[in-house]
Amino acid sequence: MEFKSEYYTPWSEYEKTNNVSPDNADVIKANTQTYEEMVFDFTMWLIM
């Protein structure tokens, strides 16, 4: 049951699109994907 949307960028897609270096992936994920998730959470709060 995977969540997919044109308006949601999963980390795997972000990695590809932005040529994320595997050496720095952890720190980049922690400081970028977090905000994608926060926007998702805020959106859900607006409709609950």
Added chain:
Amino acid sequence: MVENAQSKNQLFIDIDEGKIPKRVPVYTWMDITYIMQYAGVDLRKAQWDVDKFKDMIEIGAKSFQSDINPATFTRIQPVYNILGAQNFVMSSEGQIQHPEITGMGPEDYDEMIADPYKYTHDKILPRLYKNLDTTPEEKAKVFAKAFKAHSDIFGQIFAHHDLMNEKYGLANDRVGCQTVAPFDQVADQFRSFTGISSDIRRCPDKVVAACEAVTPMMLKAGVKPHSSRQKRTFIPLHMAPYMREKDFEKFYWPTFKALIEGLWENGAAPLLFVEQDWTRYLDYLNELPAGTQMMFEYGDPKVIKEKVGKKHIVTGLYPLTLLARGTKQECIDKAKEIVDILAPGGNYIFTFDKVAINIKDANPENIIAVNEFVKEYGVY
């Protein structure tokens, strides 16, 4: 015996691990507006005042003899105001109310089913929040302001909760995030109660497809990095008691069950608010993975304990209305009756049957007396 935060946390951990705790844990829920009224502040002003929120969290922590701080924030007026909310509106008394509103027309099922999250941004949000119904540039600006306000305000609320737990020796909050049953999501803020009631007759296949389409989104909403048995996913259940059982079986249950199973598979433990009377559906609830916490509003405690209480964690069933009108002794007698039925064998947390929102919902002195009684009487 003086109890500290660690010993109070252990009461809940024991419940979550299927052990019998030292005593029945006491978990009172109050909307922050109840505490604002208890504190005697002007609700219409306090709903805007984030600094005042902190005072209210402290009053909640020290005043009501709950093992967990009862102060609960769900509706944040500054954010709703930035957005021009139509779905959450402040009343003249300062309570935030939820008028029935339709975010989605019946002609939009296919578009919503194709991509519920995109549809939410493109269509639902501008219908629920009038300040988002504008040009893309202005919409982005309003959304950014509201997002920032939401993030800042909840950041302060959570941090102050942690501080107050430490100061007053309370157990950690048991709710880590929230999601909604797929059918309730489609009904409540998308199609409305009236709209969905018509749709299940006029376009039943679309309703089934819509519930299936939103399920991955609702699952994602309910799983967080901090999810655990002690940081649960709160799910307020709404529509089922108003449905015929054959409609429940077809429209509500399959995706609700899939959601709950998906949460457990992803390390998230559900905390259901079983709103209204689910007596007809207790056998269904018993099919859910063991250890699901269920806060019942109505029903026969003996029947619920017998049918659900061996497998799941039962809470609720203490009538908040009695706390409003009963004498202290009547309230304590009722607590004894409920604890005598639900506590044996464990799997039980003492809560009232609903969240106190308005000061008229419950006499604070009765709440304190009952919680003190349960802590003393509910020793195993």
